[in-house]
Amino acid sequence: MAFIDFTQKNMINIPEIDDQHRNLFAILNKMHAATSEGMEQSAIVEIFNDLIRYTVEHFETEEIQMKQYDYPKYAAHKKEHDDLTNQAIELQKLFYDGSATVTFELLDFLHQWLNDHTMGTDTEMGEFLCEQQ
Ligand SMILES: [Fe+2]
Numbered sequence: 416m417a418f419i420d421f422t423q424k425n426m427i428n429i430p431e432i433d434d435q436h437r438n439l440f441a442i443l444n445k446m447h448a449a450t451s452e453g454m455e456q457s458a459i460v461e462i463f464n465d466l467i468r469y470t471v472e473h474f475e476t477e478e479i480q481m482k483q484y485d486y487p488k489y490a491a492h493k494k495e496h497d498d499l500t501n502q503a504i505e506l507q508k509l510f511y512d513g514s515a516t517v518t519f520e521l522l523d524f525l526h527q528w529l530n531d532h533t534m535g536t537d538t539e540m541g542e543f544l545c546e547q548q
Pocket residue numbers: 436473477533537
């Protein structure tokens with residue numbers, strides 16, 4: 416069983432965004448597997464960097480679509496994206512200078528965040544976008 420499963424509950428019915436979410440879940444699974452297997456920290460941090468890079472791209476996709484259709488909850492949604500991005504950048508700094516390592520606690524936090532955000536904030540956005548298209 417995968418660490419995080421992409422299920423019907425995570426689908427928001429916007430194919431481009433669902434594909435990106437599926438990819439995000441896959442990268443998080445890869446990061447979890449690497450941690451469980453006791454892979455070298457530098458290799459795990461590489462996967463974390465991929466996750467952040469892809470997440471930032473994904474957030475941009477959503478933000479462009481929200482702006483395009485004047486989504487009324489854009490600001491609150493973007494704040495959730497920005498808060499996570501800022502936290503991730505802070506962590507990246509700690510990983511680079513060796514003062515922190517990837518832990519299962521971090522993986523659990525990302526698991527929770529992705530699930531909550533896709534099933535809550537993104538689903539709400541998806542309902543709005545589906546009505547516009
Ligand atoms: Fe999303």
